[in-house]
Amino acid sequence: MISVTLLGAGNVGTHLFKAIHKSKQVSLKQWYNRSIESISSYKNKVSITDDISTLEEADVYILTVSDDAIADISSQLPFENRLVVHTAGSVNIHNLDKKHKRGVFYPMQSLSKSAEIDFKDVPICIETIDKADYHLLKSLALSLGCPVKKVNSDQRHVLHLAAVFVNNFTNQMYRIAHEITESEATEFDLLKPLIMETARKVQDMSPYMAQTGPAMRGNLKTIKKHLALLKKEQHKDIYNLITQSIQDTHASTPLSNRKS
């Protein structure tokens, strides 16, 4: 049985609470949040607190607080030499106060309080300073049903960067499509099956193999037509830059072999 104390009750904290609460191999000691109101409805399920000095002993303390609060909260913890981890993709492990055994327990997923998620779809990237701590965190992640990946700091930062491309930047592509369809009285809804299929395709095919379209085919007539349709300069810039990127990626594929 692994005992956990959770700090923070935002998107990540709330999902972790639910997963730990469900797990038979993990027990939740305490749940701390700066503002007690956001967790008070859980008080019959777990011991809650907003007083950091009351934290009791646990195998691991998971800090799911905002990136900028990690260093501060880790210093405030009223003990030392216990395992303390944060959940951020781009915060250095050494931001945690060095009085602790330290680790990172980074969930590679987009978590919102309001959206359900299956933890089998939440790969946990684990980084620790001591090897022994890795094994504990690995057991913890597996107990919650998560896939696990051991990473070093550089790899974690690269994964976070890659996540920005496939999540935030992809979502901005959807947003631009939303803007241009709505402004022309067509429906963004029509694009939803295509959005799902585009994501599904790369589940078992490389993005390189999955590419199609006018940029890849070098279809200048269509590209010119599209640029003329775009009203915002910034959208034209994005169209040009990503078209160029696609063409550079596929520069060595003969045009006649490119799928339409």
Place this chain on the structure above:
Amino acid sequence: MISVTLLGAGNVGTHLFKAIHKSKQVSLKQWYNRSIESISSYKNKVSITDDISTLEEADVYILTVSDDAIADISSQLPFENRLVVHTAGSVNIHNLDKKHKRGVFYPMQSLSKSAEIDFKDVPICIETIDKADYHLLKSLALSLGCPVKKVNSDQRHVLHLAAVFVNNFTNQMYRIAHEITESEATEFDLLKPLIMETARKVQDMSPYMAQTGPAMRGNLKTIKKHLALLKKEQHKDIYNLITQSIQDTHASTPLSNRKS
């Protein structure tokens, strides 16, 4: 019963063949392809030909040939005043020879011969010159199990442009993530659940509401770290431009309300 003759046997032609073959309300008269070999394995299921002069009467002729071949093939058809449609997102309806009744039957989906697709996920955008032809094409699409949307030329071109953003450009975001993860000995596979979830989120939430991340939060420290990690100048340019686009989109949301 609607009778159809299909021309072309690429990605779209092959999927339409299968859907028509399965449908009880649609009969396939003939299947034409320039190179007969690619359809010869179907000869027990449908009358096949590579001789355009042998085409018999049908309610509708669907041209699923490459964009550049549409005008030419439509002129070669050995009849007039029958309904002829093409399936392209960005080809003008008037590229079809004016001796025909003309229409467009544009599937808003990414179709590959090799990948199965459920036709309920293939919205058909229909454009016709005569209203009566619209009703026939609508019945045809519904008979194949497709959602239907009536569009005019401008709307169809805008939808095709939006499809480039959510399909080709999104896929290039995946590609860049693939490049940067592979070059740093991490695994693109770890990103796959996030890719699916990002697509799933906008099925019932606007991309505006779904946005998160360092660009939206104005987290300059992380943005700088990411730029330093990117090795290709072009990737830096893309990172900067899309970060700017996200910030412009959310400029009116106070920073404190932006989700992390």
